[in-house]
Amino acid sequence: MILSASQVSWSAGGTEILRDITLAVEAGEFLGIIGPNGSGKTSLMALLSGIRKPRSGEVMLDGAPIGSLGRRAVAQRLALVEQQAETGERITARQAVEIGRTPYLGPLTPWSAEDDRIVDAALANVDMAHLAGRTWHTLSGGERQRLHIARALAQQPDILLLDEPTNHLDIGHQISLLDLVQRQELTVVAALHDLNHAAMYCDRIAVMQSGRLAALGRPRDVLSVELIRDVFGVDAEIELDEGGLCHLRFLTQRSQGRVKAVRPALRSALGS
Ligand SMILES: Nc1ncnc2c1ncn2[C@@H]1O[C@H](COP(=O)(O)OP(=O)(O)O)[C@@H](O)[C@H]1O
Ligand SMILES: [Mg+2]
Numbered sequence: 304m305i306l307s308a309s310q311v312s313w314s315a316g317g318t319e320i321l322r323d324i325t326l327a328v329e330a331g332e333f334l335g336i337i338g339p340n341g342s343g344k345t346s347l348m349a350l351l352s353g354i355r356k357p358r359s360g361e362v363m364l365d366g367a368p369i370g371s372l373g374r375r376a377v378a379q380r381l382a383l384v385e386q387q388a389e390t391g392e393r394i395t396a397r398q399a400v401e402i403g404r405t406p407y408l409g410p411l412t413p414w415s416a417e418d419d420r421i422v423d424a425a426l427a428n429v430d431m432a433h434l435a436g437r438t439w440h441t442l443s444g445g446e447r448q449r450l451h452i453a454r455a456l457a458q459q460p461d462i463l464l465l466d467e468p469t470n471h472l473d474i475g476h477q478i479s480l481l482d483l484v485q486r487q488e489l490t491v492v493a494a495l496h497d498l499n500h501a502a503m504y505c506d507r508i509a510v511m512q513s514g515r516l517a518a519l520g521r522p523r524d525v526l527s528v529e530l531i532r533d534v535f536g537v538d539a540e541i542e543l544d545e546g547g548l549c550h551l552r553f554l555t556q557r558s559q560g561r562v563k564a565v566r567p568a569l570r571s572a573l574g575s
Pocket of ligand 2: 466
């Protein structure tokens with residue numbers, strides 16, 4: 304276990320946002336965090352990354368309370384890509400990745416050829432080397448997100464924390480980004496919106512509901528019709544394939560026969 308939370312609670316503005324969360328991230332695993340909007344995924348990532356301190360309970364990184372480690376020490380082991388990662392519009396793609404080396408630089412350790420090598424490798428890793436000289440504002444959403452991952456990789460962390468990394472990407476870019484993350488030999492904790500993606504990529508899933516951990520385990524054990532109805536308020540069908548992967552199909556009112564196939568007004572508008 305390299306990162307863990309034990310009985311962690313957190314309040315903001317007088318309201319309890321996270322309550323009594325205990326989980327341990329195993330080295331090398333891909334842990335997904337799912338849950339509806341406002342269930343506390345981003346808050347939990349902030350606590351796990353040490354950005355915020357719990358009101359009670361403790362987050363441990365490599366056996367030490369994360370609050371007892373300096374920011375540089377944490378940043379050398381753990382990289383967070385935030386949900387709304389922001390980057391200045393005027394810098395180049397390469398400069399955006401160079402920021403990832405910050406925790407290693409200091410008066411006695413200036414920028415070196417080794418830093419260049421690490422940045423080059425990170426750019427190549429996310430297939431962005433050919434766009435290294437491009438200015439940030441000319442890049443697409445998918446390219447920007449790859450660069451945010453490259454910046455995190457340039458930090459040379461053991462653990463990658465990703466908050467909804469596929470937001471605003473089309474399906475092709477979502478899948479290639481998750482493939483890219485999965486092929487890193489890193490421990491990954493990622494808040495994901497798409498339950499099918501969580502089922503496909505995650506070794507384990509933590510389910511957040513109203514600031515609590517509602518379930519934690521393998522996707523096939525955690526993702527049940529009952530849990531999805533209870534946590535997300537949606538009816539679903541779940542299939543397990545031969546490889547043990549589960550696939551979800553969400554049921555709409557129409558698929559459940561509660562509304563007519565085509566609304567009468569629409570049918571007449573279509574002239575049929
Ligand atoms: N700094 C804050 N101050 C007050 N409320 C907050 C703060 N951060 C988050 N919240 C509230 O905590 C709840 C969980 O938010 P968040 O962790 O962003 O959920 P998620 O990422 O699952 O959508 C929401 O109701 C949100 O409004
Ligand atoms: Mg969030």
